[in-house]
Amino acid sequence: MNIDSAARPSGGFSEQPLPSWRRAVLKVGSSLLTENGAGLSRRHVVGLAAFVADSLAAGREVIIVSSGAVAAGRAILPTQPARGAAMAARQAFAALGQARMVGLWQDCLARPVAQVLLTHDDLRNRRRYLNARATLSELLRLGAVPVINENDTVSVDELKLGDNDNLAAIVAALVEADLLLIATDIDGLFTANPRTDPTAQPVETIDSTDPKALAMAGGAGTATGTGGMRTKLEAATRAARAGIDTVLFNGTDAVAVALLGAGRLRGTRLRAGQTRLAARKHWLQQVPLASGSLLVDEGAARALVGKGASLLPGGILAVRGEFARGDMVAIAAGPADGEQPVARGLTQYSAADVRRIARRHSRDIESLLGYNYGESVIHRDDMVTD
Ligand SMILES: Nc1ncnc2c1ncn2[C@@H]1O[C@H](COP(=O)(O)OP(=O)(O)O)[C@@H](O)[C@H]1O
Ligand SMILES: N[C@@H](CCC(=O)OP(=O)(O)O)C(=O)O
Numbered sequence: 325m326n327i328d329s330a331a332r333p334s335g336g337f338s339e340q341p342l343p344s345w346r347r348a349v350l351k352v353g354s355s356l357l358t359e360n361g362a363g364l365s366r367r368h369v370v371g372l373a374a375f376v377a378d379s380l381a382a383g384r385e386v387i388i389v390s391s392g393a394v395a396a397g398r399a400i401l402p403t404q405p406a407r408g409a410a411m412a413a414r415q416a417f418a419a420l421g422q423a424r425m426v427g428l429w430q431d432c433l434a435r436p437v438a439q440v441l442l443t444h445d446d447l448r449n450r451r452r453y454l455n456a457r458a459t460l461s462e463l464l465r466l467g468a469v470p471v472i473n474e475n476d477t478v479s480v481d482e483l484k485l486g487d488n489d490n491l492a493a494i495v496a497a498l499v500e501a502d503l504l505l506i507a508t509d510i511d512g513l514f515t516a517n518p519r520t521d522p523t524a525q526p527v528e529t530i531d532s533t534d535p536k537a538l539a540m541a542g543g544a545g546t547a548t549g550t551g552g553m554r555t556k557l558e559a560a561t562r563a564a565r566a567g568i569d570t571v572l573f574n575g576t577d578a579v580a581v582a583l584l585g586a587g588r589l590r591g592t593r594l595r596a597g598q599t600r601l602a603a604r605k606h607w608l609q610q611v612p613l614a615s616g617s618l619l620v621d622e623g624a625a626r627a628l629v630g631k632g633a634s635l636l637p638g639g640i641l642a643v644r645g646e647f648a649r650g651d652m653v654a655i656a657a658g659p660a661d662g663e664q665p666v667a668r669g670l671t672q673y674s675a676a677d678v679r680r681i682a683r684r685h686s687r688d689i690e691s692l693l694g695y696n697y698g699e700s701v702i703h704r705d706d707m708v709t710d
Pocket of ligand 1: 352353354355356507508509510512513514515516517518519540541542551552553554
């Protein structure tokens with residue numbers, strides 16, 4: 325690709341390698357989908373969609389988190405909200421504009437686009453969280469492009485995620501993305517908001533959790549945006565906790581967008597400082613144990629500890645107590661008078677289900693239960709050994 329880096333001023337940012345990735349979440353802010361608050365515009369979406377299409381063609385996976393529903397809806401029925409009803413008006417605008425926003429992505433992408441609307445509740449409730457994860461994996465397997473937004477029409481004030489930067493970080497952890505790409509209307513992070521401080525300097529790379537980064541960030545630059553740099557840095561911190569790097573770049577800059585496709589970043593890299601697996605294992609250690617537990621045979625215990633294998637139903641001898649799908653359960657092995665803790669992990673099946681599939685082959689799960697959530701009861705990535 326021949327990219328003329330000198331074609332456009334870059335706010336002082338030079339080029340650096342983009343961290344390598346196979347699955348990424350791309351967050352696109354309202355300012356990139358709208359033109360001065362006057363409804364949707366494809367101007368910047370076309371370039372971002374081309375980046376997505378090229379990435380898919382190269383065998384990568386991209387999940388889009390897109391804003392713009394409220395801005396689109398506001399332009400469809402421009403009206404002043406009734407006094408005290410700003411929230412209801414915003415929710416109504418979101419309902420009006422959502423379909424058009426997703427339609428815009430579909431217009432610009434040849435692959436089928438799938439609308440996914442999430443609320444804070446969906447992401448806090450472990451069963452719904454796991455189901456959202458399963459749906460997104462299936463969409464990716466089918467070759468669709470998920471376009472996610474917050475379900476603004478049903479999100480109540482105190483439970484709202486409120487900004488799509490944080491939503492994108494949660495989704496990145498949910499789908500175990502390698503990278504969170506945030507497209508916005510500014511070249512990257514500056515030492516202060518350059519729209520108000522002419523001495524602001526570009527920051528090309530910084531640790532996501534460095535308190536200096538958050539101190540630099542100000543609010544939104546336009547009436548269309550929500551949260552400004554602050555929510556982007558919160559999102560980077562959140563992604564870092566899952567071991568995911570974040571990059572910020574200017575989605576209005578066609579050169580910066582094209583560079584991404586060539587594995588180059590002109591913008592800010594926010595480093596996670598730990599690998600995804602290390603972050604996940606650390607997080608798993610912190611999750612409280614459910615009251616139930618699993619007793620496994622010696623062969624299964626050896627496979628878990630020695631080979632880092634997943635726990636299959638065939639190696640489970642007994643189920644103690646009760647737990648739900650998604651709970652953290654303890655795994656033990658050994659004779660009744662000398663059981664030893666072996667590992668702990670997030671179970672794909674409830675206690676009642678495991679009682680029915682214990683000692684059986686994974687291929688029998690579907691016929692025994694009438695459904696299946698995968699061949700393992702606990703996947704190795706969801707497990708830490710004691
Ligand atoms: N330190 C900073 N560096 C860069 N931009 C900043 C900074 N502090 C505040 N901003 C503002 O953040 C804006 C981007 O956030 P926002 O308007 O919410 O965009 P989006 O719609 O893409 O989420 C920039 O246009 C800028 O005005
Ligand atoms: N869910 C809202 C977007 C909220 C939001 O975070 O906006 P932005 O800061 O522009 O990414 C919408 O679709 O309009």
